[in-house]
Amino acid sequence: MAAIDIGTNSTRLLVAERGDDGVPLRTVERMMRITRLGQGVDKTGSLAPEAIERTVAVLGEYRTVMDDLGVAAGQVRMTATSASRDAANRDVFFDAAEAAVGVRPELLSGDDEAEVSFRGATADLDPARGPFLVFDLGGGSTEFVYGTTGPDGSIGAGISIDIGCVRLTERFFATDPPAPEDLSAAISYTDTWLDDVQRAIPELGEAQTVIGLAGTVSTVAAVEQGLANYDRDAIHHFELTKEAAEDVFRTLATERRADRIHNPGLEEARADVIVGGCCALVAILRRLGIEQILCSEADILDGLALSLLG
Numbered sequence: 001m002a003a004i005d006i007g008t009n010s011t012r013l014l015v016a017e018r019g020d021d022g023v024p025l026r027t028v029e030r031m032m033r034i035t036r037l038g039q040g041v042d043k044t045g046s047l048a049p050e051a052i053e054r055t056v057a058v059l060g061e062y063r064t065v066m067d068d069l070g071v072a073a074g075q076v077r078m079t080a081t082s083a084s085r086d087a088a089n090r091d092v093f094f095d096a097a098e099a100a101v102g103v104r105p106e107l108l109s110g111d112d113e114a115e116v117s118f119r120g121a122t123a124d125l126d127p128a129r130g131p132f133l134v135f136d137l138g139g140g141s142t143e144f145v146y147g148t149t150g151p152d153g154s155i156g157a158g159i160s161i162d163i164g165c166v167r168l169t170e171r172f173f174a175t176d177p178p179a180p181e182d183l184s185a186a187i188s189y190t191d192t193w194l195d196d197v198q199r200a201i202p203e204l205g206e207a208q209t210v211i212g213l214a215g216t217v218s219t220v221a222a223v224e225q226g227l228a229n230y231d232r233d234a235i236h237h238f239e240l241t242k243e244a245a246e247d248v249f250r251t252l253a254t255e256r257r258a259d260r261i262h263n264p265g266l267e268e269a270r271a272d273v274i275v276g277g278c279c280a281l282v283a284i285l286r287r288l289g290i291e292q293i294l295c296s297e298a299d300i301l302d303g304l305a306l307s308l309l310g
Helices: 049-069 082-086 090-101 110-122 165-172 180-200 215-225 242-253 274-288 300-307
Strands: 002-006 010-018 025-034 076-080 132-137 142-147 155-161 209-213 239-241 292-295
Touching (some): 002 049, 002 300, 010 300, 025 049, 025 300, 076 090, 076 300, 082 090, 110 132, 110 142, 110 209, 110 300, 132 274, 155 180, 165 274, 180 274, 215 239, 215 242, 215 274, 215 292, 239 242, 242 274
Parallel strands (some): 002 076, 132 209, 209 292
Antiparallel strands (some): 002 010, 132 142, 142 155
16 A cells, blocks of 8 residues: 655655555555645645646656556545645646646545644654654645544544745745744744644643654654764654754754755755744743653554554
8 A cells, every 4th residue: 555645845655555564554665755735835726836746746756656656546544734735726736746656636625634644754653652742844724633543542633734844935035044033033933833833732841752753853852863874763753852953943943955955854945944943832832841752653654554443
């Protein structure tokens, strides 16, 4: 089975098969490409032709991978999230994506995205570590969801807010490195949105484990560890402290892009939006009083694949 997540900043593929020994899924292949589908969407309300072209080219590559691995017809879920939700011309992109993959993208609402991400992020965790608060810090939006797992588990409240690494970068940063006042503005803007999160999820303070998902969180964890090359095992379930996240933020935010790319753990294609992502991350940790998060490389892709198990 295969799952494709078409996000604002990246397009990702998971090919998996049914697991055993209590593990619901076994990964066959994971791939990620920075495609920046959400380029300019915050300002124009439309997907840029070059962004559509980049993303469709990657989808064609993924179709070849799925064919080579024998993914059966009807065993593919492809979803689109924040950038597509915001775009008036998303059907143009959806037509091209369907032609490339053979299935049409599903447009997930913010609530749907939060639920699927929660399922994926908590699938391999002991229910005793709950209740869980999961936040998925993407390119155009961030989803929060609170819940428990296990036989009596349930997803409680959730919310999606229009905060993400691409959106903040395009809206607030005009210099390299960003000016201090622009960094403060991006953090303050995020903080304002967090009023809605606290109203929507009054149980926030009851979470025993807080899980952070997506590229910004993974990158900050990788930079904190000084990983020369991507290492999923080193990032997955790494415990990232607020202090460490603040240190990484201060380092990356004060460097020009040309210097920033030399930090081990930072993928060059993410270097121009990571500071925006860090602004969102530190704002979340500060406002919600979170001292430590569990980084997870299992996320919406895993949730989508689990849904195909039936």
